Amino acid sequence: MEDKQIVDLYWARSERAISETAHKYGRYCYSIAYNILLNAEDADESVNDTYMDAWNAMPPHRPSILSTFLGKITRQLSIDRWRTKTAEKRGGGEITLALEELEDCVASNQSVEQIIELRELTQAINRFLQTLPDTERDIFVSRYWFLASVKEIAGSFAIGESKTKTTLFRTRKKLQTYLQKEGYINE
Amino acid sequence: MNNQILLDAIGGIDDRFISSAQQKLMKYQHCEEIQKRPRRSLKRSMIVLVAAIMMLMGSFTVAMAASPEFREAVFSFFGIEQPEVVPEHETDHVLTPDDMVVDDTKTNIGGVIEGIYLHTPIASYAEAGVFLICTDEEQMKQGSHYDAYREENGELITQETHHFNKTLEVNGFTFQTDFEWTDVNGRTIITYMEPSAQYFIDDFAGSPEKTLVLFYCWTQNDEEGYRFTNYPAFLNLKTGAVTDVLAGTGAENIEGILKAATSKDQTKMLFITEEQTVYYIDLISKKLYNVTGLSGESITDCTLVNDSLVCWRNEDEASESGSFGKYRAWSIDLSTFEKKEMMIPSDRETLFLGFNTPFATGNMYAGSCFAVQVDSARNTYIVDLENGTTTEIPDFEWPGSFPYIGGVPSPDGRKLLIFGEKTGNVFDYIGVLDFDRKVCIQFSRENNNAVNEHSAYWFDNDKIVVRTDSSEISTDYYVYELLREGTRIPTTQVKLTISWCFAADSKTASEEDARYLAGIIDNGNWITEETPACDMDYKIILNGSMYMYHGDCGTFWDTENGRYLSVTEEEKENIQEILCSYFPQ
Numbered sequence A: 001m002e003d004k005q006i007v008d009l010y011w012a013r014s015e016r017a018i019s020e021t022a023h024k025y026g027r028y029c030y031s032i033a034y035n036i037l038l039n040a041e042d043a044d045e046s047v048n049d050t051y052m053d054a055w056n057a058m059p060p061h062r063p064s065i066l067s068t069f070l071g072k073i074t075r076q077l078s079i080d081r082w083r084t085k086t087a088e089k090r091g092g093g094e095i096t097l098a099l100e101e102l103e104d105c106v107a108s109n110q111s112v113e114q115i116i117e118l119r120e121l122t123q124a125i126n127r128f129l130q131t132l133p134d135t136e137r138d139i140f141v142s143r144y145w146f147l148a149s150v151k152e153i154a155g156s157f158a159i160g161e162s163k164t165k166t167t168l169f170r171t172r173k174k175l176q177t178y179l180q181k182e183g184y185i186n187e
Numbered sequence B: 001m002n003n004q005i006l007l008d009a010i011g012g013i014d015d016r017f018i019s020s021a022q023q024k025l026m027k028y029q030h031c032e033e034i035q036k037r038p039r040r041s042l043k044r045s046m047i048v049l050v051a052a053i054m055m056l057m058g059s060f061t062v063a064m065a066a067s068p069e070f071r072e073a074v075f076s077f078f079g080i081e082q083p084e085v086v087p088e089h090e091t092d093h094v095l096t097p098d099d100m101v102v103d104d105t106k107t108n109i110g111g112v113i114e115g116i117y118l119h120t121p122i123a124s125y126a127e128a129g130v131f132l133i134c135t136d137e138e139q140m141k142q143g144s145h146y147d148a149y150r151e152e153n154g155e156l157i158t159q160e161t162h163h164f165n166k167t168l169e170v171n172g173f174t175f176q177t178d179f180e181w182t183d184v185n186g187r188t189i190i191t192y193m194e195p196s197a198q199y200f201i202d203d204f205a206g207s208p209e210k211t212l213v214l215f216y217c218w219t220q221n222d223e224e225g226y227r228f229t230n231y232p233a234f235l236n237l238k239t240g241a242v243t244d245v246l247a248g249t250g251a252e253n254i255e256g257i258l259k260a261a262t263s264k265d266q267t268k269m270l271f272i273t274e275e276q277t278v279y280y281i282d283l284i285s286k287k288l289y290n291v292t293g294l295s296g297e298s299i300t301d302c303t304l305v306n307d308s309l310v311c312w313r314n315e316d317e318a319s320e321s322g323s324f325g326k327y328r329a330w331s332i333d334l335s336t337f338e339k340k341e342m343m344i345p346s347d348r349e350t351l352f353l354g355f356n357t358p359f360a361t362g363n364m365y366a367g368s369c370f371a372v373q374v375d376s377a378r379n380t381y382i383v384d385l386e387n388g389t390t391t392e393i394p395d396f397e398w399p400g401s402f403p404y405i406g407g408v409p410s411p412d413g414r415k416l417l418i419f420g421e422k423t424g425n426v427f428d429y430i431g432v433l434d435f436d437r438k439v440c441i442q443f444s445r446e447n448n449n450a451v452n453e454h455s456a457y458w459f460d461n462d463k464i465v466v467r468t469d470s471s472e473i474s475t476d477y478y479v480y481e482l483l484r485e486g487t488r489i490p491t492t493q494v495k496l497t498i499s500w501c502f503a504a505d506s507k508t509a510s511e512e513d514a515r516y517l518a519g520i521i522d523n524g525n526w527i528t529e530e531t532p533a534c535d536m537d538y539k540i541i542l543n544g545s546m547y548m549y550h551g552d553c554g555t556f557w558d559t560e561n562g563r564y565l566s567v568t569e570e571e572k573e574n575i576q577e578i579l580c581s582y583f584p585q
Helices: A003-011 A016-037 A040-057 A066-087 A092-101 A116-128 A136-142 A150-157 A161-181 B003-009 B014-025 B068-078 B291-294 B511-523 B569-582
Strands: B105-108 B113-120 B122-129 B129-132 B146-152 B155-158 B161-164 B169-170 B172-175 B180-186 B188-192 B210-221 B225-235 B259-261 B268-273 B278-283 B287-290 B301-305 B306-316 B329-333 B339-341 B350-353 B368-376 B377-386 B390-397 B417-418 B428-436 B438-443 B452-460 B463-469 B476-482 B496-500 B506-508 B537-543 B545-550 B555-558 B563-566
Touching: A003 A016, A003 A066, A016 A040, A016 A066, A016 B463, A040 A066, A040 B014, A066 B014, A092 A136, A092 A161, A092 B003, A116 A136, A116 B003, A136 A150, A136 A161, A136 B014, A150 A161, A161 B122, A161 B210, A161 B225, B105 B122, B113 B122, B113 B129, B129 B188, B146 B180, B146 B188, B169 B210, B169 B225, B172 B210, B172 B438, B210 B259, B225 B259, B268 B301, B278 B291, B278 B452, B287 B339, B291 B306, B291 B329, B329 B350, B390 B438, B417 B452, B428 B463, B496 B511, B496 B569, B511 B537, B511 B569
Parallel strands: none
Antiparallel strands: B105 B113, B113 B476, B122 B129, B129 B146, B146 B155, B161 B180, B169 B172, B180 B188, B210 B225, B259 B268, B268 B278, B278 B287, B301 B306, B306 B329, B329 B339, B350 B368, B368 B377, B377 B390, B417 B428, B428 B438, B452 B463, B463 B476, B496 B506, B496 B537, B537 B545, B545 B555, B555 B563
């Protein structure tokens, strides 16, 4: 079924919207959730919560790209769930590694230069991503949005792991410099 | 701000960035039912594929794949009597650099592929023709040091590494550099890079005397805030001398350079900016040209083809650089800078391989001289962008039973690596499309999933590597070299043109003459030790590969590969008779 038709089902409050979403994007959402949570049961719960959030969001939303709309919900729900688990000392996985790597960009002992709305920071990151070559940007998004492993990225982009790590590292350094220059973090 | 906030902020990035990465990540290609291109059923049997077959099975056990009928047919085609046997590697301890070994087993698959197997410590990389072994205790972190080894006749040879630590001035900016490098057959390989480096050196970036470095420069303007550019410069690693390639061209102040690439001889450069404007620089005359401006329209991507540029533009939004789609193409002559439309069949999907393709390897890849087309029946064609000719690959269909990536060009752009998704731990399918020979060498594979193959990529211009993690104690690499001399070309697809130094035009040889000359060239005893000291009076293009020939002494000269072939007296007479029939003297 086309995305537009699925969105129409949500707007029509038809429960079939959920089954069609699950049929078309269930695996996609599950993959995102599992990458973060590394637990099948938790991932299933995140995916189910995704359908619920989508149900509550449409209407009024009418996403242009349904997959990324759902993916964003799944990702955030899974990260929130992971944080809860981490508090219970059940963390780990790619998200832990990704967070360690992102320390490169925002050293934890740095003071906040200004209070930043999350949305504003996201827009800054969007502007930064726009400055990257396609491949470099795709690798960055694969790692820090999809939380894919370095091995997985190397395999998908047909490059070695060394190059993958080098590329990620220099992108992080560029992001750090960009955020410093834009005043989001102290130099 | 902390990293958690950053992680949350990344979660809200533009959908287009997410979609773009999603299309590249193999795991997600299969998640949706959406298919960018229609899947078509196989029209012909796989049996008649122009293929070499290699099978990896299990954790280093005997390999066999597909049906017996298929195996027999493919082995018969190439005379392969024994399938590949991947050697068993038994070890009970964590490998150290001293334990590294090239397996005794060296496999020749049908005279087409030669495979070697290496067992190395976990903390290792195989890239750009060398094996890098981490020497730090805290291994594989950014800023780790590596020892480099190259494989030669089954031995691992230690590479000498050099330290580079200088302050460099580039375009008014000062850069403190600190890295280590090694020279592998005249090519620079970085073995250590300081963690805070504000510059980048790619795997295929040139020789130690002329390595392309991208320096990170930030500029500020009132309207757009800080802008970043990758400023290209050549660096002589032996002397520390910097050659500012943009200086004096007018390109010094162009902001937002995303990517730069040079021709193989480093006399031409292409770069693209954030605004998707493509520029060309003649590095000899130091002249800058705005390719987008010369084209009079936006460009999806472009490639250097000898003395011209071939540019293309997608006809629909779904067609991106590095993917099959509908494109309109044109060439720009680099002496007159005239634009000329290219006539290529429009009823097929086309894969152009430009310098800005997402899968390009290294900075010395300025695009490929070839494009690939696939028709509705998945018949596959190679388009020679130099002359616009299109050649169908006989008895081959573009594999469509899996969500394939568009293809990864070799560092020299003369081959294309294609591979499918992984089933379990193993790549189901790997193939190499050889543009010069107009063949596809296919690796049809099965495996019992004991070995995790997690990446396949170009190791060198003629080698691909499959990296595996068989255990927590070692990393194994399968390195496959595509043999040039051993490759058999079906006689049905021999295409040969002849030029004579005293005539302006070239002639296409008859099928009979082409087969005769191809037989000598393909089966001859080529010598690489020394070069012939004689004039060459004929130029012969055989399936895209150029050979010079000297009629008086009967010598072929393969300039691209630096080798020559002396023919017998009888062959010399026959060749001369053929050549004179096209160019009477």
